[in-house]
Amino acid sequence: MDSTPAKLEMFYEGKAKKLYTTSDPDLIVQYFKDDATAFNAQKRGTIEEKGVVNNRMSELFFTLLEREGVQTHFVRRLDDREMLCRRLEIIPVETVVRNIVAGSLAKRLGRQEGEELKHPFVEYYYKSDPLGDPLIYPEHAIAFGWATEQDLNTIHEMALRINGILRRFLDARDVILVDFKLEFGRHHGKILLGDEICPDTCRFWDKATRQKLDKDRFRRDLGGVEEAYHEMLRRVEH
Numbered sequence: 251m252d253s254t255p256a257k258l259e260m261f262y263e264g265k266a267k268k269l270y271t272t273s274d275p276d277l278i279v280q281y282f283k284d285d286a287t288a289f290n291a292q293k294r295g296t297i298e299e300k301g302v303v304n305n306r307m308s309e310l311f312f313t314l315l316e317r318e319g320v321q322t323h324f325v326r327r328l329d330d331r332e333m334l335c336r337r338l339e340i341i342p343v344e345t346v347v348r349n350i351v352a353g354s355l356a357k358r359l360g361r362q363e364g365e366e367l368k369h370p371f372v373e374y375y376y377k378s379d380p381l382g383d384p385l386i387y388p389e390h391a392i393a394f395g396w397a398t399e400q401d402l403n404t405i406h407e408m409a410l411r412i413n414g415i416l417r418r419f420l421d422a423r424d425v426i427l428v429d430f431k432l433e434f435g436r437h438h439g440k441i442l443l444g445d446e447i448c449p450d451t452c453r454f455w456d457k458a459t460r461q462k463l464d465k466d467r468f469r470r471d472l473g474g475v476e477e478a479y480h481e482m483l484r485r486v487e488h
C-alpha cells in the first residue's frame with residue numbers, strides 16, 4: 251500500500267465534514283463530524299458516533315461502486331473518522347436520484363410519501379446555502395457554466411448506474427433505497443463521484459416494516475436516531 255501523505259491544513263468546514271490538504275496536492279483528508287443539521291441548518295444537533303458510522307459506511311459503498319467500475323474519489327479509510335480521497339474541483343450541483351416518493355418531492359407535488367414511481371429519475375439542485383439548494387433544470391447548470399452538457403450526460407448516466415448497484419446491494423439486506431443525493435467533481439479532467447454515501451444523504455426504509463433507518467429520524471424528531479445509523483451499518487457490513 252502507498253504511504254499516507256501528511257495531513258496539513260483544514261481548507262473547508264461544512265455542516266458534517268471538514269476537509270484537509272495533504273502533502274500530496276492530488277489527495278485530501280475528509281473528516282466526518284457528529285454534527286447534524288436539517289432544513290438548511292435551521293435545525294441543529296449532534297448524532298453520537300455519526301461520523302464513525304458515515305465514514306465506515308461510505309468506505310463500504312465506495313468500495314462496492316469501485317468494484318462495479320464506478321470511479322469515485324475514495325482512496326482508503328485512514329481511521330474511525332477520516333478517509334483519504336482524491337482532490338476534486340466540486341461541481342456545485344447536487345444530484346438526487348429517486349425511486350419512491352418522499353421528502354421534498356412529496357411536498358412539492360402534493361404526493362403521498364411511499365408512492366411508487368414508474369421509473370427512477372434524476373433531479374439537480376444548485377448547491378447554495380444562502381438560497382437553500384434550489385431545484386434547477388440541467389440547462390441552468392450549462393447556461394451558468396457550472397457543468398457542460400457532456401458533464402451532465404456523464405453524471406446522469408453514473409447516477410442511474412449507482413442507483414442500480416446500491417438498490418440491488420441494499421435489497422439483499424432488506425433495505426429499500428428510497429432516494430439519495432450525490433456530488434460529483436473533476437479530477438485531472440475526469441468526473442468522479444465525491445462526498446459521502448450514508449444515512450445523512452440517503453433515505454433507507456426497512457423492507458418489511460418501512461421503518462426509517464436514516465436522517466429523517468433526526469429531521470422529523472422520530473427518536474432512535476443513533477440506533478438507526480448503527481442498524482444500517484450492521485446491515486451494510488454483512
Ligand code: TMP
Nearest residue numbers: 352353354355429430431450451452453
Ligand atoms: P429531499 O427529498 O429533501 O429533496 O432529499 C432527497 C435526498 O437527498 C434524501 O435522500 C436526502 C438527501 N439530501 C441531502 O443529502 N442533503 C440535503 O441537503 C437535502 C435537502 C437532501
Ligand code: ASP
Nearest residue numbers: 265287288289290291292
Ligand atoms: N437540508 C440538509 C438535510 O436535511 C441539511 C441542511 O441543509 O442543514 O440533510
